[in-house]
Every structure is written in C-alpha cells, then in structure tokens.
Amino acid sequence: MNLRKRLRKIEEALRPVAASCPACLHRRGLVALVTSELLPDGTESPISEDGLPPPCDVCGQVAEEILHIVEEVVTSREDLTP
Numbered sequence: 001m002n003l004r005k006r007l008r009k010i011e012e013a014l015r016p017v018a019a020s021c022p023a024c025l026h027r028r029g030l031v032a033l034v035t036s037e038l039l040p041d042g043t044e045s046p047i048s049e050d051g052l053p054p055p056c057d058v059c060g061q062v063a064e065e066i067l068h069i070v071e072e073v074v075t076s077r078e079d080l081t082p
C-alpha cells in the first residue's frame with residue numbers, strides 16, 4: 001500500500017459520516033457562535049443577531065459546530081443556579 005493510498009484511507013476513517021453530504025461539505029468544520037441570555041423565567045432570549053445557521057437543504061443538518069453561550073444575569077451570588 002503506497003503512501004497516497006494510506007493517507008486516503010486515514011482521511012476516510014477520520015471523516016464523519018454526515019460530512020459526506022456534498023451540499024454542506026464547505027460548512028463542515030466551521031464554528032458558529034450563538035449567544036443568548038437566560039431570563040428570570042427560565043427562557044432564553046437570543047442576543048446574537050444571526051441566530052442558528054440554517055440547516056442544509058439536502059441533508060437537513062446544521063453543518064457548523066455550534067458554540068452556544070448562555071449568559072445568566074444575577075443580582076447576587078445566591079441567585080446562581082448550580
């Protein structure tokens with residue numbers, strides 16, 4: 001087995017199955033930052049204007065890795081939820 005063949009085999013083994021969708025392949029590996037605020041009633045209010053990236057038209061999955069930060073505004077340390 002030559003080097004090129006071995007590399008291709010390793011790449012295929014490392015590639016997630018979902019990444020085989022050609023329509024969203026260019027979006028794979030990207031990170032989308034989503035921030036929202038936790039309101040006192042327990043609901044989340046989005047802060048970031050973009051929101052979640054839209055799902056792929058072909059496979060229906062959100063290709064990006066989502067980094068979701070939830071900010072909780074408290075008035076005292078006792079308000080912190082564990």
Ligand SMILES: [Zn+2]
Pocket residue numbers: 021022023024025056057058059060061
């Ligand atoms: Zn897709």
